[in-house]
Amino acid sequence: MTDPEPANPLDYFAACLAQSRSGLGQATVAILGRAGAGKSTLINTMFGAGVAETGVGAPITGSLVEYRVPGTSLTLLDSWGLELGGQALEGASQLVAEEVTRRAGLPVAEALHVVWYCVDTSSDRFEPAEEELVRRCASHVPTIVVLTKAVDPDDVGLRTYVGGLGLPVEAVLPVLAEARLGRQPYGIEALAATTASVLPEAARRAFVVAQRHAIEQQVVEARGAVERRALAAAQLAIGTRGLDADRLARHQLRMLAEITVLFSLSVPDVALKSLVTGISRGTSGLAGLVARLLELLDEAGVPGMEIADRLVTGAAAVASTRALGEGFVRLCRELAVREAEGRPLPTDLLAFFRETLR
Numbered sequence: 065m066t067d068p069e070p071a072n073p074l075d076y077f078a079a080c081l082a083q084s085r086s087g088l089g090q091a092t093v094a095i096l097g098r099a100g101a102g103k104s105t106l107i108n109t110m111f112g113a114g115v116a117e118t119g120v121g122a123p124i125t126g127s128l129v130e131y132r133v134p135g136t137s138l139t140l141l142d143s144w145g146l147e148l149g150g151q152a153l154e155g156a157s158q159l160v161a162e163e164v165t166r167r168a169g170l171p172v173a174e175a176l177h178v179v180w181y182c183v184d185t186s187s188d189r190f191e192p193a194e195e196e197l198v199r200r201c202a203s204h205v206p207t208i209v210v211l212t213k214a215v216d217p218d219d220v221g222l223r224t225y226v227g228g229l230g231l232p233v234e235a236v237l238p239v240l241a242e243a244r245l246g247r248q249p250y251g252i253e254a255l256a257a258t259t260a261s262v263l264p265e266a267a268r269r270a271f272v273v274a275q276r277h278a279i280e281q282q283v284v285e286a287r288g289a290v291e292r293r294a295l296a297a298a299q300l301a302i303g304t305r306g307l308d309a310d311r312l313a314r315h316q317l318r319m320l321a322e323i324t325v326l327f328s329l330s331v332p333d334v335a336l337k338s339l340v341t342g343i344s345r346g347t348s349g350l351a352g353l354v355a356r357l358l359e360l361l362d363e364a365g366v367p368g369m370e371i372a373d374r375l376v377t378g379a380a381a382v383a384s385t386r387a388l389g390e391g392f393v394r395l396c397r398e399l400a401v402r403e404a405e406g407r408p409l410p411t412d413l414l415a416f417f418r419e420t421l422r
C-alpha cells in the first residue's frame with residue numbers, strides 16, 4: 065500500500081479512509097428462491113431498507129438480476145421468475161444453475177462467493193426442481209438454505225424435511241426478517257455469521273462491512289486488523305532505538321481508518337474526523353498527534369507510554385497501538401449499536417473515547 069502524503073492528521077486520516085475503502089475486496093452473494101419466498105425482504109433487512117427495491121439492476125439471464133449494494137463493494141444476484149411447479153420452474157432453474165456454475169469458475173474477485181437459497185416456511189413446499197437447483201449450486205459454491213418467514217424457530221416440519229434430504233449445503237437456517245404474528249425478527253445474525261465463515265478472505269471483509277446486523281462480525285474483523293497493526297508496529301521497531309513518532313502516527317491513523325471502514329457507520333466520516341481533530345488539537349503535525357495519544361493512553365492507565373527525542377520504544381509502540389485499537393473498536397461498536405437501534409450518538413466523541421479507553 066502506498067503511503068498517502070498529507071502531513072496533518074486530518075488529511076492523512078481522510079486519505080487513509082479512502083485507501084481502506086478501496087482495499088475491501090469484492091463479494092458476490094446470490095439470493096435465490098421462488099417468487100414470494102422473501103428474498104427482497106431478507107436483502108433489505110440484511111443490507112438496508114430499500115436496497116432490493118432501489119437496486120433494480122440489469123437482468124443477466126431470464127431469471128437473475130444483478131445489482132450493487134449502494135456504497136459498498138457487495139454485488140447481489142437476485143432471482144426472479146422461478147415460478148411454482150412444472151416446466152417454468154424447471155426451465156428457469158436450469159438457467160440459474162448454469163449462471164451459478166459459470167460464475168463460480170471466475171477469478172476470486174469477480175466470482176460468485178455464496179448462495180442463499182430461500183424456502184418459504186409458510187408455503188410448506190420444496191419442489192424437486194428446487195432440490196436439484198440447490199444440489200447444483202452447492203457442488204460449485206458454498207450454499208446456505210434459508211428457511212424464510214420462520215415464525216417458529218422450533219417448527220420441525222419443513223426444516224426436518226429439507227434437512228433430511230442430505231443436501232450438501234453449509235447450513236439450513238430459519239430466519240424471520242421482519243416481525244410476523246407477534247414474533248420478533250431473528251436469525252439474521254446467524255445467517256451473517258455463517259456466511260462470513262464460508263467466504264474467502266478477499267470477499268469476507270466486503271460482506272461483513274455491507275451487512276447491518278452482525279456487529280460482532282465487524283468487531284472480529286476489526287480486532288484482527290488491530291492485532292496485525294500491533295505486530296507490524298513491533299516489526300517497525302526491530303533493530304532501532306525506538307520508533308519515530310511521525311511514523312507511528314501514520315501507522316496508527318491507518319489502523320483507525322481501517323477500523324472505521326470495517327464498521328461502515330453512516331455517520332462516521334464527519335464524527336470520526338472531528339475526533340481526530342479533537343485529539344490532535346493544539347499539536348502540530350503527526351508526531352504531535354502520537355504524543356497526545358500516548359498522553360490519553362497514559363491517563364487511561366496503559367503503562368510505559370513515554371516519548372523521548374521523538375522516539376517511542378518498541379514496547380510502547382506495540383502497547384499503544386493495541387490499546388488505541390481496542391479502545392477505538394469499542395467506540396465504533398457502541399456507535400454501530402446505537403445506529404442500529406436508532407439511538408443518538410454521543411455528542412462529545414472525544415470525552416466518550418477517553419471513557420472507553422479506561
Ligand SMILES: Nc1nc2c(ncn2[C@@H]2O[C@H](COP(=O)(O)OP(=O)(O)OP(=O)(O)O)[C@@H](O)[C@H]2O)c(=O)[nH]1
Nearest residue numbers: 098099100101102103104105213240241242243244
Ligand atoms: N412479516 C414478514 N413478512 C415477510 C417476511 N419475508 C417475506 N415476507 C412477506 O412475503 C411477501 C414476499 O416477500 P418478498 O421479499 O417480496 O419475496 P421475494 O422472494 O422477493 O419475491 P419476488 O421478488 O416476487 O420473487 C411480502 O409480502 C413480504 O412482506 C418476513 O420475514 N416477515
Ligand SMILES: [Mg+2]
Nearest residue numbers: 103104105116
Ligand atoms: Mg423480490
